[in-house]
Amino acid sequence: MDLGRLSTDALASFAVFAEHLNFTRAAEDLHISQPALHVKIRKLAETLGRPLYVRQGRRLRLTPEGEAVARFARDLDARVTAFLADVRGTSPARVPVLAAGEGAYLYLLGDVIRPGIRLINADRAGTLTAVRTGRADLGVAVLDVLPTDLQAVLLASYPQTLVMPEDHPLAARPTLTLADLAGSSLVVPPPTGPHRIALERALHAAEIPWSVAVEAEGWPLLLHFASLGVGLAVVNGCVTPPPGLVQREILDLPAVPYYAVHHPTRTNDPIREALLEEIQQALPPP
Structure with a gap:
């Protein structure tokens, strides 16, 4: 490897690209053209002898080497900033x-x-x-x-809880089990979400029949649909339901x-x- 070709400008540009994982937005932030940014990153990868990102469908993902290069570039920038501040007699505070x-x-x-x-x-x-x-x-x-x-x-670690309208029959119970969800219509995240996958596995393992009321992204939307009476929602115990809803711990689901x-x-x-x-x-x- 010719370390003399390792450009600090290319490292700084790659750090910006790593933040966006999008050539258009990174080039705009750097005030350069997309082709110029492509060239900088390609030459940096050639100098290091490792691919720095890969394409997965329409998305880009950093390789482990790319993550390491981005971290090095940011650390280098922070050290240069601290050095210049020391020389100038200032004391910049790094924001967490x-x-x-x-x-x-x-x-x-x-x-x-x-x-x-x-x-x-x-x-x-x-x-x-x-x-x-x-x-x-x-x-x-x-x-x-x-x-x-x-x-x-x-x-x-927080228990998993069932959220429901306060007048729902299950609301009268202090705690619940998966068996209490039999036949329920649930408001759930999209199929690829980790919470949805874990919940489906648990219900399948316990042989609990259930149906999808609606798929929603994020706790607030799940709670919103539950408050409208669309279905019941399983959420983490740290989630605070709005007025009109109550939550009960599901004892045989693992804590989160x-x-x-x-x-x-x-x-x-x-x-x-x-x-x-x-x-x-x-x-x-x-």
Whole structure:
């Protein structure tokens, strides 16, 4: 490898591309043409001798090498910024960056959201990628399998609950089992979502007949349809139902664990540590 050809400009451009995974938006941010950005990234990949991204259908995904390059580029930019500030006698404060999904922000991290923290809204895969590439200091997500390349800290585990109108017959019971859902019409996420997949497996294993009332994306829409009487919804216990709905724990469904994840290179980072401590102190009780 000819390290003399490793362009810091190409690294900086790749970091922007890694944030968007879209050549059009990245080129706009960089104020260059798409062909120019393609050339920068192609030459960077040729210099490193590794593919930095792959195409999956209509979407782009970073390779593990691409994630490492993006993280290196961001770390390099942060070190240069700190060096220049030191030379100039200034002391810039790095803003902590948190990545999480809609549900975590709405029902788990509300007391943490404030000016001074940069937020990235992403699904589970996007949250892990943001941490791996250095975009985020910390990510919060539900994990059934812990990633081997990241450090994970269990924040809390919440039971799975059934949400229903307060006048529904099952609302009179303090707790429920899967058998109580027999014959129910459920408001569920799309088929490819991890929550939908896990719920379907549990119902199938218990041989519980059920039907789909409607498919909806995100806890707020699931709750909205439940409040309209379209069907019942199974949601994580940290989700707060609106007035008119009640939730009851489903005893034979496993608890849902929320983890905070960070890259090993951030283990001793005081900004990450302070953000994690703030989250732990603000969590709603299980």
